[in-house]
Amino acid sequence: DAGVIQSPRHEVTEMGQEVTLRCKPISGHNSLFWYRQTMMRGLELLIYFNNNVPIDDSGMPEDRFSAKMPNASFSTLKIQPSEPRDSAVYFCASSRDRQTRANQPQHFGDGTRLSIL
Amino acid sequence: GESVGLHLPTLSVQEGDNSIINCAYSNSASDYFIWYKQESGKGPQFIIDIRSNMDKRQGQRVTVLLNKTVKHLSLQIAATQPGDSAVYFCAENPLQFYFGTGTSLTVIP
Numbered sequence: 001d002a003g004v005i006q007s008p009r010h011e012v013t014e015m016g017q018e019v020t021l022r023c024k025p026i027s028g029h030n031s032l033f034w035y036r037q038t039m040m041r042g043l044e045l046l047i048y049f050n051n052n053v054p055i056d057d058s059g060m061p062e063d064r065f066s067a068k069m070p071n072a073s074f075s076t077l078k079i080q081p082s083e084p085r086d087s088a089v090y091f092c093a094s095s096r097d098r099q100t101r102a103n104q105p106q107h108f109g110d111g112t113r114l115s116i117l
Numbered sequence: 118g119e120s121v122g123l124h125l126p127t128l129s130v131q132e133g134d135n136s137i138i139n140c141a142y143s144n145s146a147s148d149y150f151i152w153y154k155q156e157s158g159k160g161p162q163f164i165i166d167i168r169s170n171m172d173k174r175q176g177q178r179v180t181v182l183l184n185k186t187v188k189h190l191s192l193q194i195a196a197t198q199p200g201d202s203a204v205y206f207c208a209e210n211p212l213q214f215y216f217g218t219g220t221s222l223t224v225i226p
Contacts, residue, residue: 004160043161043206043216091160103149103168103210108160 002026004109006092012115018080021112024073025094033106034067034077035091043091049075050097082116089113129223136194138220140207143188149210152181152192155219156203164192164205199224 005024013019025032033048047057049069057067064083069075079086093106130136142150148169153161165176167183167190174181180193190207204219 042219093160103166105151105163105166107163108153110158110160 004092004094004107006090006109006112008112009110010113010115012117013082014117015083016081017116018078019082019086019114019116021077021090021092021114023075023077023092023109025075025092026107027073028096029094029107030072030097031095031104031106032069032075033093033095034075035093035108037089037091037111046077082114084116087114087116126219127221127223129225130197132197132199132224132226134197136192136197136201136222136224138192138194138205138222140190140192141188142190142207142209144209145185145188147209150181150183150190151208151210152179152190153206153208153216154201154203155206161206161216194222197222197224199226 004026007022011019031048031050034046035043036046037043044059046059047067048055052069052072064081065079067075067077075092077090089111091108091111093108095104095106128136128138149166151166152164154164155161165174165179165181167174167181169185172183178195182191192205194201202222202224204221206216206219208216
């Protein structure tokens with residue numbers, strides 16, 4: 001079975017540019033999560049969706065960050081404008097519906113390594 | 118605030134020995150815990166989970182122990198192999214799956 005698919009795997013861009021990260025969750029999973037991982041702060045939850053609806057975006061660092069989930073098989077995380085401190089590995093994860101089936105493990109993609117110069 | 122943390126940031130073990138990785142949590146309302154393994158360049162991979170109505174659960178070469186009295190979680194890996202070298206995270210629910218910085222396990226051949 002295909003796992004969570006993220007693209008691109010690596011992104012290097014100059015500060016001020018717009019960055020768009022993409023995620024395809026596992027088919028049948030209704031919850032989708034975006035995380036950011038750095039050495040200093042570890043793995044931080046940015047936002048999560050349930051049935052394509054954003055449920056908790058309290059982890060989104062600032063207005064420069066936005067996330068969408070237009071359908072059950074696709075989500076984007078956008079940073080505009082990007083800054084060097086946004087450099088990190090961004091992970092997408094999915095799970096079965098947390099609202100109706102609590103206690104479901106998350107399945108992670110292999111991440112996008114983002115470098116802002 | 119409430120958090121999940123790890124006691125030791127690094128752990129080195131001889132191949133064939135058993136490994137124990139510990140995790141402390143502070144939210145007594147948490148009812149579900151997961152251990153993840155993260156290899157270099159990859160995303161966290163689910164290893165094993167445990168619900169709060171259990172104190173022990175076994176998988177293939179791994180055992181998770183939950184002590185709700187002291188809010189402590191541990192992951193035991195039997196007969197540790199070089200392929201077990203990775204960073205291990207615990208996470209708790211129903212919080213927003215807060216992860217600590219992880220414990221780096223190195224297996225010495």
